[in-house]
Each structure stands twice: as structure tokens, then as C-alpha cells.
Amino acid sequence: MICDRTYRYVVAILGVMKSGAGYIPVDIRYPSQRQRRILTQSGAPFALAACSVHPVDAPFPVHAIDDMPDRDDRPHSLPSSQDLAYVIFTSGTTGNPKGVMVEHHAFERVVACHNDNLEVTSESRSTLMAGTGFDVAQLEIASMLMAGGSLVLPDEETRLDPDQLLAFFARQRLSHAFVPTALVPAITARSQPSELTLTHLFTAGEKLLPPATGHLPYQLVDCYGPAEATIFATCHRVPGSETDDRPSIGHPMAGSDIYLLDESLAPVPDGEAGEIFIGGDNLARDIYTTSL
Template identity: 35%
Template sequence: MTTASTTASTTVYQVIEEQIRRTPDATAVVFGKTELTYRQLEARARDIAAALSAAGARPDAVVAVALRRSPDLVATLLGVLKVGGVHLPIDPAYPADRLEFVLSDSAPVVVVTDRATVESVAGTGVRCRLVEEIATARANPRPALRPDHLAYLIYTSGSTGVPKGVAMTSGALTNLLRWHIGVAEGGMGSRVAQFTALGFDVSVQEILSSLATGKSLVIPDDETRADPRALAAWLRQERINELFAPTPVIKAVCEAALEDGFDLPDLREVCQAGEALTLDARLGRFFLDSGTRLRNNYGPAETHVVTSHSLDDRDTEWPTVVPIGSPILNTRMRVLDSGLCLVPVGVVGELYVSGVQLARGYLGCSG
């Protein structure tokens, strides 16, 4: 199965920039009592981009980001993309050996961090820049960027060997955003939770798809994010319309809401990724009764999302195991046997992916 569409020549930051021009005064990011408009977020991203450029960031140069959830985290992601850098999210809670390996292997030109997390990375010998010390800049870096420049670097878990850095291009990420914009509901005024773990590639889609469509990205604190009952209450209180989360979190949040006797009337779309999506009758009924659409996105880190399947209240029956769905834009899926021949319908084979969504490869692993 294949899905073809004209490939856009724009880069990821240009997609976001177009939305900033359309809705400069709309709310882009919410964190507690702090709110930034699209205009304010772009100004902060410009300041950070200027600081990164001065530190040596340029197209295809890795910039590691070790920050807590905050508006500055979002602005830093945009700042990295603006200078054409390669965004490498770093979780300060990584074990010391993984942290040291990732920073050594990726060789970032700089690590953007803050006073609360700098100690976790400073001992690795990398160059650090505190985000609190980045001041207003007059410069507005505008490097010549191409879709084949890298946009982000995500390291695999290393469960099958040494962790590898999956190098995703701007063109692949732009293609993903174009697909997401075409299928997403809601627009300016919709509220998207920034829930996904920052070292997981879904967080990139979660953040950028919100900003590419004029929505408001709402950030919970870490304590709320870690407690399903508190998270369910927060989703209701903050009138969240969209949530990206893996199946165990979705189930735990829905169970907490049911046990505490309330629904989530504003939640219109939930996107699941990272593992097989399984449903029981209780969870399926929760979504059917609320009219919330449940989307199952599939794809390994080497492709990000390549297929998707959605369920909503127009479906009379929800399956126990949800299919991975159909290919997104400019992606082709084939089921092949050991000789790389197409298998007949109903015969087991391996799933092969081709098209725009493929990563450039693994960083430093030309083979």
C-alpha cells in the first residue's frame, strides 16, 4: 500500500513560521500561570537561535537540550530548528553511563541546560549554555536550509546492543506534519497536553503539530504527569482537547476518571504510539460515551509515524486489538517473505517501509 503526494520543499521551521504569521496573538504555550503568544514564543526562539549560532550551531550540527518542561524548552526546540541544528533531547534523569555515551557519541556543539539540571551534564566535559542567561538578541539567524538537513536525533534504548542515534531529516518531519495537519481536528483555541517523554520521538510530533496548527500547548508539572489520578483531574481542569500517550497511561487515566466519578468532556482526540493498542470493553465504552476519537499511530524510531488508524463514535464496534492502519503521506508499506517477495493476503511476512519518512540512518554508522 502506498500514499503519494507532492513533497513540499519547505523546512520544519518554515511550517511553524507560517502559523506564527497567521496567528501571532494566539496563545502558543501555557505552563501554570505563564502564557506565551506565538509572537512571544518566536521572539524567544530567535534569541536562543542567535545564542546557538554564536556557539557554533549550524545545519547538521547537533545541539543537545537538557531542560525541564517549560516554555523555554519549547522555544529552544524552535531555536535549534531555526538555525538548522539537530535537536537532541536529553533527559537529565538518564543513568550516568547512558548520558555519557549519548553525549560522547553525538558530540554536540553545545548543550542547552538550566541551573536545575546543569550538574547532570557538566561532568561529561561538554560545553553548556544556561538558558536563563540567554538575553534578547538583535540577530535573527537565517541559514540556507534544505529538507535533507537533519532535524532531530533520537537514541534507541540499546536493548539489542549499543544505543544508536536515529538521524531524522527535516523533510521527513515536514511530511509528518503535513499529514498530521490534514487529519487533525480542531485549530486555534484547541489545547494540547505536552505529556510525552522528551526522549521519545512522539514528543517532537506532539509539540510541533500543536504549533503548526495554531493550537495551545499546555504543559503539566512533573508531579501531575506521574500520577494518573492527578493527570486525569488536570486534563479536566485545563480543558485539554488532545493527548498523546501510550496505552498504559491512557488506560490508567480513564480508570482514574471513572473511579473518581467524572468524565473528560473536552478531550476530543487521544493519540497512542509506542506499543500495540489493546482495548477492553470498559475503556472502549469510555471513549464511545465521550465521543473522543482514539488514534493508533505506528512506526519505529527509524521512521517516526508511518501508519495510523482511528476509531470514533461512528464505529459501531471497537476491536480488542486495534490495527496499525494505513500509510501516511508519501509512505509505502510492503509485507515480504525471506526472499523479499510480496506474500499473499493472510500469509505472515515482514513489514518493509519505504518513502519520505525513512531516517537518513544511524549517526556515525554508515553501514
């Protein structure tokens, strides 16, 4: 699915899931070479163009969703819990894209846990901030669809400017929002609009150094996890730099198990440093190859 951050992407995801298929998001903003590499690796018979600009040349037919006729008689085939929901291509340790295969049961569990942790309801209004090729974007969309809430899309200029973003949150009466870790210091350091209705701001992507949060009218939530653990493996309600609490990645999401192990893969004693190992039902199925 060649896509950008517009309503077309949400429409395309719903269409694919209703057909019982899975999808591979390819952000139209990726460099052309990366787009072609992912498309070639996908082994897909065709691509959906869920974007407002013409995509790169693909090694198979590309069908624009805007050109598809409206029909009410298309067959629906609901996926099973073990079926593939999506494949996210990450850069990997070599720098070459690798596809992480996520099944519906893991995706649904993580989204449900996220909605429970952040008190998402049918009255919630949240963002689509993350780039479409990132797994967080899949969660932003599914969170609102699952709860029956509203998804609001900031434009590119607003998305990158902390002042405009805070004004956007207030103007759109958002209850929830995502920002990448790099934006958290700038967002939280600014004067918060008096009309802000935000209750939860969640973040992910890098290590978060806790900012001052005592003045914030909303809860800052830090999420952690590699794509192989289905978006987030842990979440943490950030207490802020005013406390003596050490930086933390918080507690495991439902379906994720966290282990701190030493070099011999034995659990480390309390207070000792170790390497994080993640297990549980939320682990991705596999790394994608055309033979799977």
C-alpha cells in the first residue's frame, strides 16, 4: 500500500482488512530507492495507491483507490486472530529494510491495552501524527477505530512546529495526541493553551529524559518497544523531573513479558544492570520473506 498521511490511508486499511488480507505500508515520502526496494521485497501481486500524488514505478500494477468504483456487493472475509494484519519494514541492523510480520491477535491486544491505559472512549479525539510507514501510525488509527473515536490529521507544517501543534490540539479539542520523543521537550516547555482539552500525550521512538510535568494539564505517557514486539512492549506514566524518580520504561503491556538477563541469559538480581529480552503473545510472527 503506497500511502501518505491522509484519509485515503484509513479508507485503504479498512478495505484491506474487510477483504481478509494484510498490508505493507510504503510511505510516499520515502526516497524512491527505498520505496522500490520494499515493493520488490514484498512479492505482492499489486499495490494500492492511497495517496494524493503519483507513486514511484512499481514492479507490478498500482491501483489508485480514488479511481475505484463504489460497490456495495464486494465480498467480506473477516480475518482470524492468527492472520497477518500488516508488515512494517524497518531499517534493521544492516540498514536494509526488513519486514516485521504482525498478526491480528497481537495488534488487537496492544491497541486494546493502549486504549485502556490512556482511557480512550468513543468521545475521544486523537491525532494521526506518525508517518504511515511507522507502526505507531497503525496504532493511532486503530485506537480510534476500535473505540469509535475521532481521528484528526494535522498538516505537515503544523506537525513539525511545537507552537502550531499545541494550538492545533486546542483548536481541534483533542483529548489524546502522539508526538515523537524529540518533540516532547519543546512541547512540554511551552506555555500550555488555556483552552487545551488534552488528557493524555503519549510518545515513543527514543529514550526520554523526563521533563518538568507539574504544570501540564495532561498526563505524559512514554511508550517503548521494537516493531518485533508489536509497536509497544511497555508504557510509563512520566512523573516529571520534579520528582526523584529515575527514568523508566514502565510496565509491560498486556501480552508482553519483559526479562532482564545477563550475558549467560540468567535473570539479574534486583538493582543490577541487564539486557532487556521481550517475550509473550505480542511478538511478531516472523521477518517477512516472499516464501512466507
